[in-house]
Amino acid sequence: MPEKRPDKTREERKKACYHVPIGPQHPMYVESENIMVHLDGETIVDVDVNIGYMHRGIEELMQRRNYIQNIFLAERICGICSGIHSMTYTQCVENMAGIGEIPERAKLIRMIILELERLHSHLLFFGVAGYEIGLDTLFMYTWRDREHVLDMLEMISGNRINYAMPTPGGVRRNLPEEKIPEMLKKLDYLEKQCRYYAKVFQHDKLFSERSVGLGILKRDDVQRFHIVGPVARASGVRDDVRKNIPYLVYDELDWSMITQTGKDVRARVMVKALEMFQSISILRQCLKRIVKTPKELKVRFPLVIPPSEGIAVMEAPRGELVYHGRSNGTDRPERMRIRTPSFVNIPYSLPLMLRDQQLADLPIIVASIDPCFSCCDRVTLLDTRTGEKKKVDETFLRRLRDV
Amino acid sequence: MFEILVYPGVAFIIIASMLYSGILRKLAARMQNRKGPPVWQPFWDFIKLLSKDTIQPEQARPGYNVWPTLGFVSVLVAALAIPIGGMAALSIPGDLIIVVYFLSFGSMCLYMAGLSSANPFGVIGAMRGITQMVGYEFPFLASLITVAVARGTLSLWNINFFQVNYGFLAFLYPFAFIAFFIAIVAKAEIPPFHTPTAHQEIVSGYYTEYSGTNLAMIELTHYIKLFALLALGVAVFFGGSATIWGFLAKTLVLLFVVVVFRVVLARLRIDQAFRLTWFFGIVALVDLVRVLL
Numbered sequence: 043m044p045e046k047r048p049d050k051t052r053e054e055r056k057k058a059c060y061h062v063p064i065g066p067q068h069p070m071y072v073e074s075e076n077i078m079v080h081l082d083g084e085t086i087v088d089v090d091v092n093i094g095y096m097h098r099g100i101e102e103l104m105q106r107r108n109y110i111q112n113i114f115l116a117e118r119i120c121g122i123c124s125g126i127h128s129m130t131y132t133q134c135v136e137n138m139a140g141i142g143e144i145p146e147r148a149k150l151i152r153m154i155i156l157e158l159e160r161l162h163s164h165l166l167f168f169g170v171a172g173y174e175i176g177l178d179t180l181f182m183y184t185w186r187d188r189e190h191v192l193d194m195l196e197m198i199s200g201n202r203i204n205y206a207m208p209t210p211g212g213v214r215r216n217l218p219e220e221k222i223p224e225m226l227k228k229l230d231y232l233e234k235q236c237r238y239y240a241k242v243f244q245h246d247k248l249f250s251e252r253s254v255g256l257g258i259l260k261r262d263d264v265q266r267f268h269i270v271g272p273v274a275r276a277s278g279v280r281d282d283v284r285k286n287i288p289y290l291v292y293d294e295l296d297w298s299m300i301t302q303t304g305k306d307v308r309a310r311v312m313v314k315a316l317e318m319f320q321s322i323s324i325l326r327q328c329l330k331r332i333v334k335t336p337k338e339l340k341v342r343f344p345l346v347i348p349p350s351e352g353i354a355v356m357e358a359p360r361g362e363l364v365y366h367g368r369s370n371g372t373d374r375p376e377r378m379r380i381r382t383p384s385f386v387n388i389p390y391s392l393p394l395m396l397r398d399q400q401l402a403d404l405p406i407i408v409a410s411i412d413p414c415f416s417c418c419d420r421v422t423l424l425d426t427r428t429g430e431k432k433k434v435d436e437t438f439l440r441r442l443r444d445v
Numbered sequence: 446m447f448e449i450l451v452y453p454g455v456a457f458i459i460i461a462s463m464l465y466s467g468i469l470r471k472l473a474a475r476m477q478n479r480k481g482p483p484v485w486q487p488f489w490d491f492i493k494l495l496s497k498d499t500i501q502p503e504q505a506r507p508g509y510n511v512w513p514t515l516g517f518v519s520v521l522v523a524a525l526a527i528p529i530g531g532m533a534a535l536s537i538p539g540d541l542i543i544v545v546y547f548l549s550f551g552s553m554c555l556y557m558a559g560l561s562s563a564n565p566f567g568v569i570g571a572m573r574g575i576t577q578m579v580g581y582e583f584p585f586l587a588s589l590i591t592v593a594v595a596r597g598t599l600s601l602w603n604i605n606f607f608q609v610n611y612g613f614l615a616f617l618y619p620f621a622f623i624a625f626f627i628a629i630v631a632k633a634e635i636p637p638f639h640t641p642t643a644h645q646e647i648v649s650g651y652y653t654e655y656s657g658t659n660l661a662m663i664e665l666t667h668y669i670k671l672f673a674l675l676a677l678g679v680a681v682f683f684g685g686s687a688t689i690w691g692f693l694a695k696t697l698v699l700l701f702v703v704v705v706f707r708v709v710l711a712r713l714r715i716d717q718a719f720r721l722t723w724f725f726g727i728v729a730l731v732d733l734v735r736v737l738l
């Protein structure tokens with residue numbers, strides 16, 4: 043490892059570096075993003091994160107569709123956390139319309155979908171983490187087990203990825219109660235497998251070699267940039283919307299928030315591994331409770347919402363997800379604003395984690411924040427006369443504020 | 446002539462090495478709980494690549510088209526000198542040196558190919574490959590020298606038939622054998638030593654820029670290198686071979702252990718790989734010192 047030269051600033055060192063583009067097309071990820079890596083030998087001097095390759099204008103599209111059509115649009119923002127997007131959206135619309143309480147059965151069905159989604163998202167993450175350090179076997183095993191979760195989601199909703207379950211005021215389908223014993227059996231199997239994976243992450247020598255002490259994100263930095271979700275929890279910050287601002291029936295169930303103090307890649311993996319057990323426990327409690335609730339599934343939703351504003355915050359598998367909407371008395375929103383966890387985590391935490399690390403550790407460090415690039419891109423300015431594309435950055439926003 | 450061109454020469458080595466890579470992929474797939482490609486897949490890949498266009502980047506340096514073929518020829522020469530089933534196509538005194546030299550030269554050709562391709566990923570892959578080579582040549586040579594000194598010969602033929610008559614040298618020199626095995630895993634760039642071609646970091650490492658016939662030659666070089674290393678392992682440590690069936694059985698046992706390595710281990714960083722290979726070099730020295738005393 044070449045020695046650090048404190049007499050030169052990082053900017054000066056950057057100029058003399060070897061510049062390696064990671065992305066927009068790179069085998070590290072299926073999604074497109076660009077990380078410009080400035081290398082001194084194998085050591086990373088600095089990285090420039092350029093997002094903006096996946097902008098689809100979803101917020102704009104939402105203003106042209108009515109509240110019911112938007113559920114299915116919100117679901118397609120992300121391929122992994124599709125459920126949480128549609129549920130946060132419906133929660134936001136309910137807040138705008140002033141629907142106070144939805145039936146308990148609907149709440150429980152929403153929670154079951156959300157926690158199953160967390161399970162499959164975390165299992166997917168373990169596979170990606172294994173793949174990034176060249177351990178393909180872990181990838182194959184976790185994705186095999188992920189199929190069981192997808193089977194469970196299919197039992198409930200009929201779909202594997204986009205469940206189309208919530209609707210403003212409740213849910214669209216009932217949970218088939220005759221499938222509950224089978225689901226409990228699958229949960230037992232998953233718990234057994236998760237115990238095995240947690241053991242691997244905790245004790246496997248090669249995995250430790252490639253994860254302990256890498257990609258350190260300090261507690262101060264987490265709070266300064268408001269990093270959310272498992273990344274924050276791995277740095278010891280107690281940040282989980284399910285505990286801090288409980289929604290649905292999370293406050294009535296028995297579970298605990300997982301935090302780690304490692305601040306490194308292994309801590310982030312361990313947070314997710316231990317969260318799996320909490321999710322399984324929540325699912326068991328929900329399945330036990332749902333048979334006792336009345337059969338009512340939804341309350342009436344007016345379709346047209348008088349001018350008002352609403353906000354909804356939920357804990358997605360990757361962190362805090364915020365929907366903020368405003369209605370104008372028609373059947374479509376005047377504005378919907380979506381803030382996804384990856385959008386907070388990627389641009390701010392990646393440079394902090396990657397500086398002075400080895401190039402070989404870049405994939406696992408990037409993967410450890412479980413980035414979702416399709417969630418990431420919200421605002422791109424396009425000058426229609428010149429065709430020039432511009433990203434909105436801090437200085438631009440400052441200028442807007444000063445005008 | 447028949448011995449050089451057909452059996453156990455060029456034709457046999459090429460077909461068998463492709464088949465061995467197919468078996469490796471199939472075994473790895475079964476261990477990872479998936480179906481895997483048919484064992485003949487490397488053949489179809491090879492034929493497909495031969496029919497594809499060969500693209501040369503504008504900034505590529507001279508030699509871009511030469512290194513892959515040169516690498517293939519040199520590992521083939523190395524494989525020809527190794528006794529297979531009690532026969533060797535090129536059996537001359539001192540063939541151990543030929544094998545060691547041409548195996549390393551074959552690897553070096555591929556790294557030179559990466560350096561000449563004017564691609565940042567290719568250059569990084571080649572630099573990693575050369576660094577790793579400095580690491581794994583130490584246990585490789587130390588273990589082979591142990592056997593050469595102990596038997597007092599540089600002829601693989603003699604070492605092979607000594608084992609056929611008197612049993613496995615692996616039992617006599619276990620430390621050297623372990624070091625040798627780690628070295629062949631590293632030399633064949635099987636996980637955990639696939640740092641030079643780390644897919645997630647540097648795309649395909651030194652052969653990122655290659656396509657068509659050149660890529661076919663690089664793949665074939667990998668196949669033959671693995672086969673030659675397994676054959677060398679049998680000839681030097683793993684009991685030798687008097688018949689083709691004994692040879693196949695013993696190489697497949699070694700291949701199985703290689704696959705276990707591939708399946709259960711994660712990729713090492715280049716500094717970790719270097720440290721590990723030198724550690725096993727020192728392990729091999731234990732036996733060398735024992736032999737010299």
